[in-house]
Amino acid sequence: MTHVSEITEHGHPSQEAPKQSMLATGSTIVKTLANPGALRKMQTMDPDEERYVRPTREYELPEYREGMKHCISNEKYLRPTRWCNPREPLVIAMANELRAYELSDYEFAEAAYWFVKTKFTPEFLSLNSVSDSLKRGTGTCFHMNSVWVALCRAAGIKARYKSFTMVLPDEIMSVASSFGEAGEMTGDLFNRGFPEMEGEVCIDGTWTVGHVSMRPELLASNYLPITRFGEDAIGLTLLLAPGGTIKRFESVSLKFDILMKAIMWSAPAMMERANLMTTESRSMGRTIIEMAGGLEAYDRAARARASASL
Amino acid sequence: MEAAKETQIQDRLHRLNERIGLSYVPPRETWTPAEEALYKPVNLLRVPVEEARVMQLKAIKYTFTRHYTLNRFYRRYCDTKGVTPDDVKTYDDLEKIPLVPDLTFKWHPSGKDFAGWIADVYTGDLPPVTIESANPTFDDVLNAYNAAGLMVTHSTGTSGQPTVIPRDMKTARYLQYGMTKMLIDLCDPTSIDHALSLFPKPTRANLFVAKVQGPLDQFFEDHHYALDFDISAELAMRAAVDTNDAAEQLSAEEQLRKIFTIGATWLERYDKTTDTIWMLAPPALFSVFLDSLEAQGKRFEFGERGFLRTAGGWKTRDGKNIPHESFRKRVEEVLGIPETHCLDIYGMSEMNSIMITCPEGHYYHPPPWLRLFVLDASLTPVGYEKFGRFAFLDPLVYSYPGFVMTGDKVRLLEHCPVCDRPGPVIDQTISRLKSAEMRGCAVQLAKIFKRDVEEAK
Numbered sequence: 115m116t117h118v119s120e121i122t123e124h125g126h127p128s129q130e131a132p133k134q135s136m137l138a139t140g141s142t143i144v145k146t147l148a149n150p151g152a153l154r155k156m157q158t159m160d161p162d163e164e165r166y167v168r169p170t171r172e173y174e175l176p177e178y179r180e181g182m183k184h185c186i187s188n189e190k191y192l193r194p195t196r197w198c199n200p201r202e203p204l205v206i207a208m209a210n211e212l213r214a215y216e217l218s219d220y221e222f223a224e225a226a227y228w229f230v231k232t233k234f235t236p237e238f239l240s241l242n243s244v245s246d247s248l249k250r251g252t253g254t255c256f257h258m259n260s261v262w263v264a265l266c267r268a269a270g271i272k273a274r275y276k277s278f279t280m281v282l283p284d285e286i287m288s289v290a291s292s293f294g295e296a297g298e299m300t301g302d303l304f305n306r307g308f309p310e311m312e313g314e315v316c317i318d319g320t321w322t323v324g325h326v327s328m329r330p331e332l333l334a335s336n337y338l339p340i341t342r343f344g345e346d347a348i349g350l351t352l353l354l355a356p357g358g359t360i361k362r363f364e365s366v367s368l369k370f371d372i373l374m375k376a377i378m379w380s381a382p383a384m385m386e387r388a389n390l391m392t393t394e395s396r397s398m399g400r401t402i403i404e405m406a407g408g409l410e411a412y413d414r415a416a417r418a419r420a421s422a423s424l
Numbered sequence: 425m426e427a428a429k430e431t432q433i434q435d436r437l438h439r440l441n442e443r444i445g446l447s448y449v450p451p452r453e454t455w456t457p458a459e460e461a462l463y464k465p466v467n468l469l470r471v472p473v474e475e476a477r478v479m480q481l482k483a484i485k486y487t488f489t490r491h492y493t494l495n496r497f498y499r500r501y502c503d504t505k506g507v508t509p510d511d512v513k514t515y516d517d518l519e520k521i522p523l524v525p526d527l528t529f530k531w532h533p534s535g536k537d538f539a540g541w542i543a544d545v546y547t548g549d550l551p552p553v554t555i556e557s558a559n560p561t562f563d564d565v566l567n568a569y570n571a572a573g574l575m576v577t578h579s580t581g582t583s584g585q586p587t588v589i590p591r592d593m594k595t596a597r598y599l600q601y602g603m604t605k606m607l608i609d610l611c612d613p614t615s616i617d618h619a620l621s622l623f624p625k626p627t628r629a630n631l632f633v634a635k636v637q638g639p640l641d642q643f644f645e646d647h648h649y650a651l652d653f654d655i656s657a658e659l660a661m662r663a664a665v666d667t668n669d670a671a672e673q674l675s676a677e678e679q680l681r682k683i684f685t686i687g688a689t690w691l692e693r694y695d696k697t698t699d700t701i702w703m704l705a706p707p708a709l710f711s712v713f714l715d716s717l718e719a720q721g722k723r724f725e726f727g728e729r730g731f732l733r734t735a736g737g738w739k740t741r742d743g744k745n746i747p748h749e750s751f752r753k754r755v756e757e758v759l760g761i762p763e764t765h766c767l768d769i770y771g772m773s774e775m776n777s778i779m780i781t782c783p784e785g786h787y788y789h790p791p792p793w794l795r796l797f798v799l800d801a802s803l804t805p806v807g808y809e810k811f812g813r814f815a816f817l818d819p820l821v822y823s824y825p826g827f828v829m830t831g832d833k834v835r836l837l838e839h840c841p842v843c844d845r846p847g848p849v850i851d852q853t854i855s856r857l858k859s860a861e862m863r864g865c866a867v868q869l870a871k872i873f874k875r876d877v878e879e880a881k
Contacts (some may be wrong), residue, residue, distance in 0.1 A: 162810070163799055164810075164812065397802050398803065405501045405504075
């Protein structure tokens with residue numbers, strides 16, 4: 115198993131989070147753990163709170179057959195990496211289902227992109243194999259990007275991860291007195307600790323980006339444009355944090371799994387609420403797309419609006 | 425006793441109709457099913473449940489047909505959902521009517537595109553509108569529509585973008601008349617001598633909370649507005665969010681001092697009289713007003729001749745909840761107005777009706793024409809006793825589809841646990857649902873984290 119982490123971004127300022135901010139993140143975690151009220155809230159659902167129900171998987175699982183074509187190269191960006199094994203039978207079967215080796219590399223990468231983007235639903239979970247994600251149809255941005263990267267690698271297309279820290283919305287980031295301690299704690303913790311993930315595929319020597327982790331309905335719930343294959347979410351639906359880190363790497367770092375497991379263990383109710391919020395946003399976004407007259411009409415309107423505001 | 429009360433309400437209604445004139449009450453023979461729901465009942469808070477259901481079905485189906493026929497964007501949406509007015513045959517079928525997210529009225533473009541947006545959401549034909557200025561402000565645009573015979577209002581835009589609602593005059597009058605009529609069971613505005621409003625004056629702002637007070641002006645001998653100055657949309661939005669600008673903070677504090685001086689002087693004027701007084705204010709502002717009176721050592725004893733109507737949410741500017749009960753107790757301590765005379769109004773700019781708390785239990789009672797829903801995360805109605813997203817079908821809206829999913833979290837009860845008024849009520853615990861801001865995992869988790877820390881306090 116190879117674990118390669120690299121920072122290859124050009125044209126962005128220094129990548130490392132200042133030590134002061136890292137200390138603030140640490141102190142926020144300590145503060146949270148030392149706040150019994152907050153901890154209880156994050157660990158326990160209230161009796162009258164609606165409970166999260168995982169949505170049904172939106173696709174059939176294809177059957178794996180011996181001899182299905184797939185890439186066996188051990189070259190960097192094609193080989194198996196942590197939680198991203200393109201040689202798992204289900205991954206190979208799905209890549210073939212999406213017509214790997216029949217379509218051009220670009221067409222396949224795009225087909226796999228839309229498969230993940232429109233069929234997967236965000237759900238906060240600790241990391242797992244790509245097959246498990248495929249069986250479930252849900253996951254975090256790490257899970258979804260791993261599915262896309264693995265499918266592309268199985269099809270012989272070099273693929274890697276890209277992570278960055280983004281600007282949180284004003285209402286969270288503002289240090290104005292009105293947002294108080296909760297706002298500051300949130301800013302400290304999430305602005306440094308939780309990156310957003312994209313994927314990149316290498317086609318004819320050029321790396322092409324894709325943001326698979328937000329399905330159209332979720333973007334529509336906030337009137338954001340629907341990012342297409344080849345479009346960077348940075349600058350369209352997300353803003354890079356000032357001095358924020360853009361990293362490109364072949365494999366997901368172990369620390370993200372530890373972090374997710376720690377949160378899942380210490381704050382299960384918080385995660386359930388976040389999942390419930392996804393369900394709600396999905397329903398609302400679907401309504402908004404329908405009202406706009408379909409996906410294309412919606413996207414046109416949202417892009418016109420985004421160009422004025424982001 | 426019942427008969428005497430009925431006669432009293434009838435007298436009040438008669439006085440109300442006399443005062444506000446024919447422009448508000450069309451001839452009976454011309455009433456549509458929606459108008460019948462508004463004008464026919466004598467006491468809006470005492471309509472039996474079955475009667476109210478029949479009324480809702482007729483009125484809502486009538487208005488749904490209107491929007492389906494005359495509103496292109498809503499019709500397209502209904503067609504996507506596969507629902508037509510023919511599908512609404514029973515009371516339960518009302519659940520099929522497609523609901524519009526409240527965000528629809530927030531996501532309006534600016535500049536020239538605004539006209540296209542308003543034409544899209546508007547039901548029927550818009551009057552011709554001329555905007556004089558080459559570079560119009562948001563208020564210039566709204567004023568141009570209002571000069572053309574509409575009542576286009578905006579909200580304060582606490583979430584960053586104000587809600588804009590285009591009402592034709594018919595819809596606007598339904599709102600104003602309905603609001604006044606809702607009040608007559610609990611406190612007759614036509615028998616009150618003087619009023620003080622801590623909301624903007626209707627002629628000085630395009631804010632919904634200002635315009636909705638319209639006809640009240642005609643009832644009182646001395647109707648004083650403590651906020652009698654022009655409030656532009658920009659100023660309203662700046663006031664709704666906290667600022668770090670020292671000069672702006674100073675100016676806001678100065679303005680508040682003036683408002684409170686006007687309020688205190690007004691109270692002193694009627695303190696030693698036997699006149700009845702009525703105050704209308706947002707709880708957050710009134711709470712600070714009470715602080716200011718207390719700080720100055722001012723106390724009043726209005727007793728049974730004093731009334732307070734609050735509206736506008738129960739959160740302070742720094743996001744803290746104002747407990748209803750302790751608020752009412754403070755009003756009694758400082759002004760001598762009994763708790764039963766402190767009633768709260770729940771409404772929103774998208775809705776053309778109001779709900780009012782009963783003096784007995786302080787639960788929100790809706791008017792009989794309004795169909796209320798509570799939706800779960802998948803936007804499916806969940807029935808009584810459960811918290812969820814508030815949605816409503818309001819048949820008194822002619823100029824835009826008043827079938828709306830809001831951003832409020834409420835709980836619906838089948839009947840008031842305290843008073844005997846029929847029909848469902850909304851629990852006092854009303855909060856805002858956090859918008860998901862679905863941009864990425866970190867933002868989503870950050871929002872939940874912040875909310876959990878805040879709520880744990």
